[in-house]
Amino acid sequence: MAVGGSTLGAFMAVLNIQIVNASLADIQGAIGAGIDDGGWISTSYLIAEIVVIPLTGWLAQVFSIRLYLLVNAVLFLAFSIACAFAADLQQMIALRALQGFTGGVLIPMAFTIIITLLPQTKQPVGLALFALSATFAPAIGPTIGGYLTENWGWEYIFYVNLVPGALMVAMLWGSLERAPLNFSLLARGDWFGIATMAIGLAALQTVLEEGNKDDWFGSPFIVRLSVIAAVSLSLFVTIELAVKHPLLNLRLLLRRNFGFGILANILLGFALYGSVFILPIYLARVQGYNAEQIGMVLAWTGLPQLLLIPLVPRLMKRFDVRYVIAFGFGLFALSNFMNIHMTKDYASDQLFWPNIVRAVGQALVFTPLSATATAGIEKENAGSASALFNMMRNLGGAVGIAVLQTFLTKREQFHSNILINSVSLLAEATRERIANLTAYFLAHGVSDPAVAAHKAVVAIGLRVRQQANVMAFSDTFFLLGSALVLALVATLFLKKADHLEGGVGH
Structure with a gap:
């Protein structure tokens, strides 16, 4: 049940990237956003998602897998509904960022649960379930988004999260074991690593999303962000290799x-x-x-x-x-x-x-x-x-x-x-x-x-x-x-x- 509930959450988090892209023109028209600015509806979700993914393993240790996953699952559903009621571009960008920040937790947590809770012989079955979120969700997202937008309205691409989301929360509630919180980890947290990683990844993701539209290095904005990304991520790698309790164990890459x-x-x-x-x-x-x-x-x-x-x-x-x-x-x-x-x-x-x-x-x-x-x-x-x-x-x-x-x-x-x-x-x-x-x-x-x-x-x-x-x-x-x-x-x-x-x- 834990594996099923968490992989369902991962599926929904990935689906919400592509399902919105398929309906972006309709959303832009409804909230009065221009074509260029409307791209931030997707970009804000992706930036928040990619920043929270590396933090998830550590925060799950602090708050326990059960509490951390359940709170973020409920918040993901709440922010999904809120997106359908966004009145203007600024509200939509903020709500999509919050949806991405909570949805981004669901992806690595499903993967972690599979490789920690399942015995080795059963892991391929769990990873096959996870594969549905990683490869099937991006492929089917435009199909669902296109159908809902053309037949029901763009708001339904957010409402569609409710039923599977309720099932996900029920499965996680009934299956994940309670564990004590470990606030002592906050005291020895890799805060410089977290800061440089968050700044670097946010800047890099923005460069990649907006670069082509802004003519890449012909834009001072893109140049500044590229420098920030390069410096921050270089510092992050240096910090992770030097500190005693790194946010991410980069030596695994060797x-x-x-x-x-x-x-x-x-x-x-x-x-x-x-x-x-x-x-x-x-x-x-x-x-x-x-x-x-x-x-x-x-x-x-x-x-x-x-x-x-x-x-x-x-x-x-x-x-x-x-x-x-x-x-x-x-x-x-x-x-x-x-x-x-x-x-x-x-x-x-x-x-x-x-x-x-x-x-x-x-x-x-x-x-x-x-x-x-x-x-x-x-x-x-x-x-x-x-x-x-x-x-x-x-x-x-x-x-x-x-x-x-x-x-x-x-x-x-x-x-x-x-x-x-x-x-x-x-x-x-x-x-x-x-x-x-x-x-x-x-x-x-x-x-x-x-x-x-x-x-x-x-x-x-x-x-x-x-x-x-x-x-x-x-x-x-x-x-x-x-x-x-x-x-x-x-x-x-x-x-x-x-x-x-x-x-x-x-």
Whole structure:
């Protein structure tokens, strides 16, 4: 019950990233926010979430797992409802930050409960449940968000948390053991580490979320935040390696399986959140899909996982876990490479099989990667391992979205320049195309030949831009596939974990 309740909480916390992104335009319109400022509705949640994840292991020791998890679960539900009643942008940003701060607790706590309360032989089953939150929730989020927004209204993306949230609280209340509070830990808390970590991660997350919109280092705001992030995080690493009771045990990264597992996990986050970000933009910009239609396309990256993930622990018993991970990364990479020859007619039908392949790949990766990376982690290091593993995946996702936004813009400009150079009035084919389009417009209600000719040139310009966009998206999928090939290479350095000797549960 504890594992079920906590993983349900983690699922809801991750779902609330993507479910809101799918409905951002409707929320912005309802609360009078501009397109640029409206992005902070998502950014504030992500900043709060990534800051609280590393703090969770320590705070759970101070307040006990039961009290800490229950209080945050109840507050998460309260702030979810409050978001639906936000009257303006400032209120929404503040409430989303509070929702992210409480929701961010639910993710690593579920992971910690799995690797501390379950015996080693049962951990793959628990991690398979957790995988539903890590990979299924981002995939199904736009589907749920699009459906609720189109049919019920954007407020329902927050109300939807209530029923599963009540079930989560009931399961945690009935299963987690009471434990004494340990306020003495506050006295020897790693306060300088906490401060530098919070400032550094908040600044870094803001840079990654806002950088592309503000032209990166062309913006003094981004430059200042980048310097703050670099200095703060450098100090954080130095402090953690020097103090007697660090917030996070960074030396875990020197362990072969955990270190290479974290590297593969960062690249998984890059591709997982990156592909959930790119596909909706492509479908909206090139194909003109609405939120509900986009959700239906993305559903095929989520629904197969619901069937496959429960079977993964059986595969882990029959095959070398490293081969399962490598095969999963290979399929996930292949699903992106299947999209590198896109055309303007490439829509839901053409995306069906790549999305199915991606779903199978994602289902095969997460559970065995988590189990192998954390094999042999001692109980006292479980909080640090959970925080690092989940924080780095989220950070990988933030880096992925930032890189892909910029990459997409630059490649679209590159392809536009090349295509425009090929469309010359000196070329017979161009003149013939303009003449045909002019005749078409004259035959369809335009009486002035000069206006018809102008509309013909505009139409050609729009077609060039559309083609440049399609080619840029093809390049972006190639980049995603390449990142996953690197993740596959990282998994080849993992040691076989005979499930998994030593560590938690023994």
